[in-house]
Amino acid sequence: MDPFNLKALLIAVLIFVPIEYLFALRPNQKILRKAFFNDLIYALFNGIPITLGLVAVVTLATSTVGTVVPSYVGSTVSSQPVWLQVIEIIVIADFGFYAAHRAFHAVPFLWRFHAVHHSIEELDWLAAHRVHPVDQVLTKSASFVPVFLLGFSSPAIALFGFIFHAHGLLLHANIRLNVGPLRWLIASPQFHHWHHAHERAAYDKNFAGQLSFIDILFGTMYLPGKAVPERYGVDSPIPPTYVEQLAYPLIPKGKTNEAPATNDA
Structure with a gap:
């Protein structure tokens, strides 16, 4: 048992710290950057409530909606080669992720949870962990629930989960990567850094988690050549500490802080 994901965190440190040093997008950004220790708390403690919440949602979905899915669907899907299942899961899950992510930008109440993630002002692999548990549970549920309902095999889902997590760290990493x-x-990384950009042209763009072509399909792609954002973050004052950020979406604010990313960033 590793409730705090210490092994995964150590592996991430050993991989991403050297990569960010060798291929830094912003060479002057320090490892112990602003809010480093706050984001480290997210990395250590967020896994438990997110896992519990996701398990609860998946269990509820499979015990209700799942009962109307014919059994032959699951047996047919799970009998495919694992590599093919993983590809199918990535596509299905990312359409769900896109829809949920876009909703968190469009609905003011949901945006208050998602604004915590967008409050990041210096992006690196560790910053990927700064996500409000409610945001993460609902977004991951949109990705994982269809996958479980369709009956994909456990090895395929586990492999997808690893790829999803590793890719998420890469997207936030402070690296210059030409793909x-x-x-x-x-x-x-360039694609997702623009999603975090504190620049008007990039607001409400690049919602996909893994497959950028989904944003092309829905007209939300923003990828201007080889350019990268000048800055990240939001205008609204987001509290600086972990506990305050957990409480932030639930505390009534003035109307100026109620707007989603279209107005706030």
Whole structure:
């Protein structure tokens, strides 16, 4: 048992710290950057409530909606090669992720949870962990529930979970990575950094988690050449500490702080 994901965190440190040093997008950004220790708390403690919440949602979905899915669907899906299942899961899950992510930007109440993630002002692999548990549970549920309902095998789901997590760290990493034409198919750090950009042209763009072509399909792609954002963050004052950020979405605020990313960033 590793409730705090210490092994995964150590592996991430050993991989991403050297990569960010060698291929830094912003060479002057320090490892112990602003809010480093706050985001470390997220990395250590967020896993427990997110896992419990996701298990609860998946269990509820499979015990209700799942009962009307014919049994042959699951047996047919799970009998496919694992590699093919993983590809199918990535596509299905990312359409769900896109829909949920876009909703968190469009609905003011949901945006208050998601604004915690967008309050990041210096992006790196560790910053990927700064996500409000409610935000993460609902977004991950949109990705995972259809996958469980369709009966994909446990090894395929586990492999997807690993790829999803590793890719999420990469997207936030402080690295300059040229993926060439693949950037129109697969989400890259440049793609996701623009999603975090505190620049009007990039607001409400690049919602996909892994497959950037989904944003092309729905007209929400923003990827201006090789350019990268000048700055990240939001205008609304987000409290600086973990506990305050957990409480932030639930505390009534003035109307100026109620607007989603279209107005706030």
